[in-house]
Amino acid sequence: MRPPYLLLDIDGVLIPFPDTDGSTPATHTRHDVVPAGRSAANPVTVWLNPDHGRLLMDVIRTGLVTPVWCTSWRQDATTLIGPLLDLPALPYIDLPRPQITTSHPNGYLWKRDHVDAWLGDAPAVWIDDDFTTLDHTWAAERNVKGTATLLVQPAPHLGLQPEHLIEVTTWVSQLPTARAA
Numbered sequence: 429m430r431p432p433y434l435l436l437d438i439d440g441v442l443i444p445f446p447d448t449d450g451s452t453p454a455t456h457t458r459h460d461v462v463p464a465g466r467s468a469a470n471p472v473t474v475w476l477n478p479d480h481g482r483l484l485m486d487v488i489r490t491g492l493v494t495p496v497w498c499t500s501w502r503q504d505a506t507t508l509i510g511p512l513l514d515l516p517a518l519p520y521i522d523l524p525r526p527q528i529t530t531s532h533p534n535g536y537l538w539k540r541d542h543v544d545a546w547l548g549d550a551p552a553v554w555i556d557d558d559f560t561t562l563d564h565t566w567a568a569e570r571n572v573k574g575t576a577t578l579l580v581q582p583a584p585h586l587g588l589q590p591e592h593l594i595e596v597t598t599w600v601s602q603l604p605t606a607r608a609a
């Protein structure tokens with residue numbers, strides 16, 4: 429079995445959503461970035477936790493996962509966000525740009541159909557803050573088919589926590605790929 433993909437979301441995972449009072453976790457540092465196609469005079473402010481780069485690299489260096497960005501930042505994840513966390517240039521899934529007003533237009537995460545096609549029958553651990561019950565059902569059905577799948581869902585106002593990555597490492601370590609490595 430191939431090492432599972434590690435699909436990484438950004439908004440609500442690496443960039444926490446502000447609380448109702450506009451505050452963000454004290455662990456996070458402010459950056460102004462200019463996504464592709466946007467005017468330099470109109471940057472986007474993001475908040476990132478420098479510890480996340482190190483924690484993610486600890487997982488990536490195990491060689492037990494194949495990391496891929498899976499985010500509406502698309503290529504900007506690779507060129508803008510990753511470098512701010514001292515991450516190497518990771519590949520990204522080139523998600524479509526549907527005209528939607530909710531992240532769950534069909535009751536499940538809008539990315540999922542594209543991810544499902546992209547993955548095929550590849551095993552995957554997917555970190556995203558925005559799964560619904562239907563996404564968890566999708567993951568359970570993949571596991572029933574023998575395609576190892578784990579969804580990890582940080583709280584969007586807190587984002588990624590060290591225990592989420594411990595969960596990832598623990599899960600991948602008990603897969604047949606890890607035992608054969």
Ligand SMILES: [Mg+2]
Binds near residue numbers: 440441557
């Ligand atoms: Mg998100």
